[in-house]
Amino acid sequence: MTDLKTTYLGLELKNPIIAGASNLVNNLDTLKRMEDAGAAAIVYKTLFEEQIQLERLEFDDELTEYQERNAEMISLFPDIEHAGPTEHLMNLRLAKEAVNIPVIASLNCVFTETWLEYAKRIQNTGVDAIELNFYAVPRDYRLDGKSIINQQNELLKALKQAIDIPVSIKLSPFYANVLNVVKQFDQNGCKGVVLFNRFLMPNIDIDYETYINHFSSSTTDENLLPLKFAGLLFGNIQGSICCNSGIHTGKDVIKMILGGADCVQIVSTLYANKISYIQVMLNELSEWMEKKSYHRLEDFKGKLSQKRVNDPFIYKRSQYIDILLKSSEIFKKYQVH
Numbered sequence: 001m002t003d004l005k006t007t008y009l010g011l012e013l014k015n016p017i018i019a020g021a022s023n024l025v026n027n028l029d030t031l032k033r034m035e036d037a038g039a040a041a042i043v044y045k046t047l048f049e050e051q052i053q054l055e056r057l058e059f060d061d062e063l064t065e066y067q068e069r070n071a072e073m074i075s076l077f078p079d080i081e082h083a084g085p086t087e088h089l090m091n092l093r094l095a096k097e098a099v100n101i102p103v104i105a106s107l108n109c110v111f112t113e114t115w116l117e118y119a120k121r122i123q124n125t126g127v128d129a130i131e132l133n134f135y136a137v138p139r140d141y142r143l144d145g146k147s148i149i150n151q152q153n154e155l156l157k158a159l160k161q162a163i164d165i166p167v168s169i170k171l172s173p174f175y176a177n178v179l180n181v182v183k184q185f186d187q188n189g190c191k192g193v194v195l196f197n198r199f200l201m202p203n204i205d206i207d208y209e210t211y212i213n214h215f216s217s218s219t220t221d222e223n224l225l226p227l228k229f230a231g232l233l234f235g236n237i238q239g240s241i242c243c244n245s246g247i248h249t250g251k252d253v254i255k256m257i258l259g260g261a262d263c264v265q266i267v268s269t270l271y272a273n274k275i276s277y278i279q280v281m282l283n284e285l286s287e288w289m290e291k292k293s294y295h296r297l298e299d300f301k302g303k304l305s306q307k308r309v310n311d312p313f314i315y316k317r318s319q320y321i322d323i324l325l326k327s328s329e330i331f332k333k334y335q336v337h
């Protein structure tokens with residue numbers, strides 16, 4: 001009998017599969033189906049301050065559109081305000097009440113004051129943790145990398161003062177030294193990192209010569225990036241390691257744990273293979289563990305991390321050197337002449 005239990009952000013999870021943030025959580029019935037299929041926790045979709053700001057602007061535009069057309073209409077809509085994050089917070093509370101597994105909120109704000117205000121209000125909904133969604137695309141040439149990292153650390157420290165529930169960070173892979181940044185977050189009280197945020201990139205339609213902003217699901221190749229960094233971080237930070245992006249099958253989950261992950265977040269595979277696929281992935285994990293005579297995740301967690309692997313250079317440049325040495329075999333395989 002295999003024991004799939006793991007710990008994430010100090011929360012005990014019955015297994016390592018978390019349903020990541022997506023629009024699937026909009027529906028309470030889907031949340032319950034995730035729980036029934038075996039999801040160990042759910043990340044609720046992000047509360048974006050920018051979205052609230054946009055909605056507020058549209059709302060104000062709609063309200064003022066017909067005002068002051070004539071003298072009697074000046075006070076047609078007296079002092080009505082957009083409700084801000086209230087609806088999102090109410091849905092978060094309903095999500096928490098709907099399932100018995102941990103619910104993790106996700107937050108992305110622009111201003112420090114809003115980060116703090118929304119985080120406190122999120123905590124009041126009763127959720128188990130908050131994932132800081134550090135999703136920002138740099139646009140300002142004057143802002144250097146160190147300043148951005150300092151701002152994020154100051155924000156993290158302020159949030160830790162403001163709330164009691166565990167805080168995790170879903171971060172970008174595009175730092176000059178991700179390991180250093182994660183270490184700083186870890187030292188400043190971040191209880192876990194999600195490797196990594198998957199940025200949607202605008203594409204170009206060459207026929208219409210226009211930008212297209214379409215959603216594309218991840219491919220399994222994408223999980224090699226979180227796999228590598230889980231392997232590098234394992235044993236070097238206090239907080240939990242959660243891999244995300246391109247984790248589609250039970251085999252992918254096994255790989256992440258061998259690398260050093262405590263758990264994974266999945267989304268694309270839920271869209272492609274339906275919610276019930278969580279159970280298939282869990283079965284695959286259990287069967288593999290039985291075959292290998294592993295009883296608990298701890299028996300193989302981080303077995304292939306940089307700390308534990310026999311060849312310490314596997315995570316370094318040796319991969320390239322290896323490929324260069326074997327280049328004739330590779331060229332033959334792909335029939336390059």
Ligand SMILES: Cc1cc2nc3c(=O)[nH]c(=O)nc-3n(C[C@H](O)[C@H](O)[C@H](O)COP(=O)(O)O)c2cc1C
Nearest residue numbers: 020021022023045046133198218245246266267268
């Ligand atoms: C429709 C959709 C909505 C998403 N919404 C959010 C969100 O609100 N917050 C967030 O952090 N990530 C969001 N994501 C990203 C996923 O949580 C996840 O990081 C990404 O899809 C990579 O995981 P995957 O390879 O399993 O799909 C969304 C993804 C999809 C497909």
